Amino acid sequence: MTIPSASENISTTTEYDVAIVGGGAAGLSAATVLARSLRNVVVIDAGQPRNAPAAGAHNVLGQDGISPLxxxxxxxxEATGYGAEIRPGTVVDAxxxxxxxxLRLSSDDVVKARRLILATGLVDELPDIPGVAELWGHDVLHCPYCHGYEVRGTRIVQIATSPMSAHQALMFRQLSEQVTVIAHDPAALSADDREHFTATGIDVVDARVERVRTRDDDGSARLDGVLLSDGGVVEADAVxxxxxxxxxxxxxxxxxGTLDEGPMGGLVGTGPMGETALPGVWAVGNTTTVHAMVTVAMGEGVSAGAAVNASLVMAELDDKVSALA
Structure with a gap:
């Protein structure tokens, strides 16, 4: 057996007022509010932001189109400038x-805190179609408000795999007259959906998708149409x-805690300003809703940070009052 040196595999325990799990827009916004309130706060971040593949974050007032990274x-x-600490790593137990x-980290270090904010976000499980993951975030999209303007007026192809697909197609139709829906999963489209497509001029192709084709464009993979199982190709500028x-x-x-039932699975339920059913625990951003764009997540982080600080202020006040009794 190898005995570790004094600097190896030695876990440490650090105590904070607040620990925030997740260093995206929501977590960092909460950390900034708390640090500006002179709270001892740590952000534990695995460094895997959901929007990293995107070229720009949109609807961010004053910074529209800024790189997410x-x-x-x-x-x-900004957060560290006010005194917040950011630790790279993953929380493996709480x-x-x-x-x-x-909180126990993947490094085996331990973080102790009086309050927690969960800003862990969500994972996009993409349709199991070759080429989708490779082009995700630039030529393969899902949100008309995040990236729709950038593909306005182009040939947009929706691959229908869920009941949400019809709604997406109608939203993208607002941005282009050239929208085609491929009924990859026929059950995803209802008779009403097809009627709506006819009314709005959306073409429907009843076929399975073999793959989203890619081409090499100066070392980067770019979209080269959608290949159908029958060998046909649907030309597209965005999928x-x-x-x-x-x-x-x-x-x-x-x-x-127990997760609430959301439209696609479990969500962390919250009340005003992000407080959960667990005393001392708040949750923000996509941990609580699948609709939190960057600016919404920021706002939730600010609200939760303020609420957590107020919670600590009142707890400290109770301690001082009790000490006088």
Whole structure:
């Protein structure tokens, strides 16, 4: 057996007022509010932002089109500038209750905190169609508000795989007269959906998709049409798909919480300003809703940060009043 040196495999325990799990727009916004309130706060971030493949984040007032990674870099600089600490890593276990939470990191270090904010977000489970993952975030899209303007007036192809597909097609039809829906899963489209497509001038192709074709464009993979199982090709400048949104709710469940039922699975239910059913635990961003775009997530983070600080202020006040009794 090898005995580790003094600097190897030695776990450490650090205590904070607030621990935030997740360093995206929501988590960093909460951290900034708390740090500006002179709270001892740590953000634990695995470094896997959901929107990393996208070229730009949109509907961000004053910074529309900014690179998602640049936006996060600025957010980290602001949060740490006010005194927040950011730790790279993954939380693998969580336990405890209000005023005494314990988080174990993948490094085996331990973080203790009086309050927790869960900003772990969600995972996009893409349709199992070759080429979709490779082009995800630039030529393969899902949100008309995030990237629709950039493909306005072009040939947009929706691959229908879920009941959400018809709604997406209608939203993208607002942006282009050249929208085609491929009924990859015929059950995804109802008779009403097809009637709506006819009324709005959306073409429907009843076929299975073999793959989303790619071509090499100066070293980058770009869209080269949609290949059907019968050998036909549907020309496209953008492809729209319907991912399944899977919320990262494991830590909430480990703490004793129960996920609420959402449109695509479990969500962490919250009340005003992000407070959950577990005392001392808040949740923000895509952990609580599948519709939280960047600016919505930021706002939720600010609200939760303010609420957590107020919670600590009142707890400290109770301690001082009790000490006088």
């Amino acid at each position: 640049d936006l996060l870099a600025r957010g980290r600089a 336990a405890g209750s209000v005023d005494d939470f314990t 729209v798909v319907s991912p399944k949104f899977v919320v990262r709710g494991e830590l909430y469940e480990r703490l004793g």
